[in-house]
Amino acid sequence: xxxxxxxxxxxxxxxxxxxxxxxxxxxxxxxxxxxxxxxxxxxxxxxxxxxxxxxxxxxxxxxxxxxxxxxxxxxxxxxxxxxxxxxxxxxxxxxxxxxxxxxxxxxxxxxxxxxxxxxxxxxxxxxxxxxxxxxxxxxxxxxxxxxxxxxxxxxxxxxxxxxxxxxxxxxxxxxxxxxxxxxxxxxxxxxxxxxxxxxxxxxxxxxxxxxxxxxxxxxxxxxxxxxxxxxxxxxxxxxxxxxxxxxxxxxxxxxxxxxxxxxxxxxxxxxxxxxxxxxxxxxxxxxxx
Amino acid sequence: xxxxxxxxxxxxxxxxxxxxxxxxxxxxxxxxxxxxxxxxxxxxxxxxxxxxxxxxxxxxxxxxxxxxxxxxxxxxxxxxxxxxxxxxxxxxxxxxxxxxxxxxxxxxxxxxxxxxxxxxxxxxxxxxxxxxxxxxxxxxxxxxxxxxxxxxxxxxxxxxxxxxxxxxxxxxxxxxxxxxxxxxxxxxxxxxxxxxxxxxxxxxxxxxxxxxxxxxxxx
Numbered sequence: 001x002x003x004x005x006x007x008x009x010x011x012x013x014x015x016x017x018x019x020x021x022x023x024x025x026x027x028x029x030x031x032x033x034x035x036x037x038x039x040x041x042x043x044x045x046x047x048x049x050x051x052x053x054x055x056x057x058x059x060x061x062x063x064x065x066x067x068x069x070x071x072x073x074x075x076x077x078x079x080x081x082x083x084x085x086x087x088x089x090x091x092x093x094x095x096x097x098x099x100x101x102x103x104x105x106x107x108x109x110x111x112x113x114x115x116x117x118x119x120x121x122x123x124x125x126x127x128x129x130x131x132x133x134x135x136x137x138x139x140x141x142x143x144x145x146x147x148x149x150x151x152x153x154x155x156x157x158x159x160x161x162x163x164x165x166x167x168x169x170x171x172x173x174x175x176x177x178x179x180x181x182x183x184x185x186x187x188x189x190x191x192x193x194x195x196x197x198x199x200x201x202x203x204x205x206x207x208x209x210x211x212x213x214x215x216x217x218x219x220x221x222x223x224x225x226x227x228x229x230x231x232x233x234x235x236x237x238x239x240x241x242x243x244x245x246x247x248x249x250x251x252x253x254x255x256x257x258x259x260x261x262x263x264x265x266x267x268x269x270x271x272x273x274x275x276x277x278x279x280x281x282x283x284x285x286x287x288x289x
Numbered sequence: 290x291x292x293x294x295x296x297x298x299x300x301x302x303x304x305x306x307x308x309x310x311x312x313x314x315x316x317x318x319x320x321x322x323x324x325x326x327x328x329x330x331x332x333x334x335x336x337x338x339x340x341x342x343x344x345x346x347x348x349x350x351x352x353x354x355x356x357x358x359x360x361x362x363x364x365x366x367x368x369x370x371x372x373x374x375x376x377x378x379x380x381x382x383x384x385x386x387x388x389x390x391x392x393x394x395x396x397x398x399x400x401x402x403x404x405x406x407x408x409x410x411x412x413x414x415x416x417x418x419x420x421x422x423x424x425x426x427x428x429x430x431x432x433x434x435x436x437x438x439x440x441x442x443x444x445x446x447x448x449x450x451x452x453x454x455x456x457x458x459x460x461x462x463x464x465x466x467x468x469x470x471x472x473x474x475x476x477x478x479x480x481x482x483x484x485x486x487x488x489x490x491x492x493x494x495x496x497x498x499x500x501x502x503x504x505x506x507x508x
Contacts, residue, residue, distance in 0.1 A: 078443075083490060105450050108442050108460045119443065126447035127490045141490065159451035167472045171448030174487055186451070229454045 002099040003071045004043045005153045007268070008182060008207040014268030015289055016073060016184070016209060017280050018045040019065070021056035031068060033277040040284050043071040043100055045184070045270070052079065052112025059089060063096050073155060074098045077106025082122035083131065083141055090132055094150030102155040102184065103128045126174045129154055133179030156180035158208075160197035161190060161230035169200050176204045184270040187213035187224070190232045191261055198265055207267035212258055214276045214283070215251050218242035252279055256286035263287075290319040290410070291355075291382040292417045293326070293403040298337060301378070304400045308376035311343050312367070312397075314360075314389055315350035316381035322411065325403050326350075326380030334380065334402070346370045354385035357392055364394040371395040378402050425495030425502070431483040433474035438491075440467035446488040 007014040017037055019030060034044060044065055048058040062072035074093050081089065093101060105125045109117040123131065131141045138149035156175040162168045172183070183201075188194045188210045201208055213231075215221050218241040221233040237254055244250035259269050269289075273280050296304075305311060313331050320326030328350050335345045347370035351363040364371065371377070376398050379386045383405040390399050407419040422439040428446070429436060438444045442460040449468035452459030458466050475481045496502075 105443060105445065107452075110442075110460055121443045121445070122493070123490050124443070124445045124447050126487055130487060131490075157451075162451055162453070163456070164449070164453070164469055164472065167449060167469065168451060170472075170481075170485065171451075174447055174485070178487055227454070229452045229459065 002043070002153050004073065004100050005181070007042045013263060013289070014182075014207070014209060015041045015284065016043050016045055016268070016270045017041050017277070018047060018270065018272045019061065019277065020047045020050050020274070021058065021061040023053065023055040025056065027056065027061065027064060030277065031064065034065075034070065035068065036278075036281050038068075038070050040281060040289075041070075041271075042268075043073045045073040045075055045102060048075040048077045048104070048106065049080065049112075050107070052107045052109045052114070052117075054112075054114055059093060059096070059098075062093065062098050066097055071100065072098055073100040073102050075102045075104060076128070077104045078121050078123050078125065078128055079106030079109065080120055082120055086123060086128055087131060087135060087140055090135055090152065091146075091150055094152060099151055100153045100155060101132065102157065103132060103180075104157055125156060126171070126178050129156060129175055129178035129180050136179075153181055154179050155182045155184060157185065158183050158201070159186040159230040160188065160194050160201070161186060161232055163229075165197060169197075172201060173204060176206050180206060182206060182267075183208045185209065185211040186228075186230050187211045187272065188258065188262065189234060189237060191258075193232070194262065195265060209268035209270040210262045210266045211270050211272060212255050212283075213272045213274060214255050214279065215241055216274070216276065217247060248276075248279060251276070252282045252286060255283045259283070259287040259289065290322060290408070291384060292406045292409040292419075293320055293323050293382050294406055295325045295330070295380070295403055296401075301334075301338075301400075301402050302341060304402075305338075305343065305376055305378065308398070308400075309342075309344055310346050310374045310376070311338060312346045312370055312374040312377050313348040313402075314354055314364075314377060314379045314381070314385075315348065316354050316385050317350050317352040320381045320385070320403065321350070323417070326385075331380055334378075346374045354379065354381045355388045357388045360388055360392045361394060364389075364392055368394075371397070376400055423496070424491065426491060428488070431488075432471045433478060433480065433483075435467055435471045435474060437467050437471065440464075444491075446491065448484065 046058040046061045058075050062074040065072040109119050132154050135150055136152055138146050158172045218238050221238045224231045225233055271280055315326040315331040331348050347367055349363050351360050354360050374397050378400050379389050380402045386401045409417040409419045411417050424438050453466035456469050458464045
């Protein structure tokens with residue numbers, strides 16, 4: 001059983017961070033910044049060509065983490081692989097010793113740095129979860145038997161702040177039915193809407209990790225509000241970033257207080273430092289985790 | 290209908306390079322509606338080409354050039370003109386162009402004057418929208434008559450990606466998120482249960498590209 005799965009099983013407040021692999025093959029710096037998290041988090045997500053930007057693959061970087069004593073959450077999206085490749089990559093992850101996987105639809109290629117790429121989306125995230133559950137049970141999507149079935153811990157994502165929350169919850173319930181064993185959420189800043197979301201989401205009986213994105217500036221906060229669905233950074237926090245002489249300190253302060261307030265209302269937090277990997281330890285320190 | 294866009298005049302001239310005597314075939318259906326190969330457009334093109342030293346041997350606008358029998362019948366009235374032509378310019382969709390070639394009423398080269406965009410429906414404002422991608426496995430009966438295969442850029446079958454903002458698609462903010470429209474429509478119809486169970490992965494054997502799909506008469 002993975003450390004992450006064990007944390008949920010033992011009702012321990014779970015902590016994950018997130019790495020975006022480099023655009024190139026020099027990974028040592030990112031790895032160095034994350035080594036200090038080894039004893040502090042249950043696992044670290046490795047994003048799969050996040051924002052549809054071509055970069056080092058999530059499977060390879062997940063293995064690098066594993067070799068360095070850090071448990072990975074291998075992110076796998078439907079954007080670039082058809083059902084053969086998706087299933088094969090899940091088997092590959094399992095033989096490399098990677099158990100935690102986070103299965104997503106994936107950002108559309110037009111939003112990334114290869115906008116002329118052909119989008120795949122042979123499966124959607126619900127179908128991929130369903131298919132991964134099948135692999136765990138020893139059969140592929142077409143019902144063919146596997147020789148040895150993978151041990152996987154299936155994660156999914158949910159966006160608790162979207163306008164059409166009933167529809168989001170409907171899809172979340174389908175993900176649970178399909179086999180999701182834990183959820184990580186989009187960034188949360190608005191505690192009251194998160195609380196409303198959790199009232200219903202908790203009834204699905206699957207652990208939920210609240211997403212924490214480190215704010216780097218007031219402009220970034222405004223950008224998130226204007227462009228990313230379901231994110232609502234309150235004016236008070238934007239003003240704190242705006243007025244701050246020490247953005248890093250303020251950002252750490254905001255993230256750690258969010259975690260403290262969210263702690264009683266979810267089963268863990270998923271921190272997305274977006275390049276500020278070296279500050280995650282300070283966030284955890286201040287949050288008392 | 291099949292939505293088309295005229296190629297630029299420069300591209301058409303390039304395709305007609307080294308050809309002098311041109312016969313033009315338009316389309317009385319889709320290309321007329323799209324204003325790319327109707328009588329008005331064909332006459333305008335005749336005038337433009339004449340100004341550029343092309344000799345127009347004649348033109349015809351079959352009702353639907355994609356129906357081979359109709360094209361054969363219409364072209365049979367222009368035998369002499371076709372014989373005098375060293376190139377046939379078709380102002381219709383790719384189906385029209387290929388049906389004209391199949392009609393075997395001439396031996397000259399056939400050139401396409403349009404780019405074929407998609408199968409679309411036309412709004413009352415005269416705008417065209419692609420609402421069906423001919424996937425061979427229609428889901429409209431469970432999605433309230435709105436197609437997620439075509440209208441969601443990721444063709445998601447089990448609900449939205451969660452990226453819509455103010456009801457607009459993350460990939461194209463000028464378009465509505467079809468999953469939100471589906472949800473609202475099903476709520477209205479009292480049929481939300483339709484989308485609560487998992488829709489299985491599509492069978493892409495019904496929609497293989499490249500490939501030739503056909504529908505033949507059963508014996």
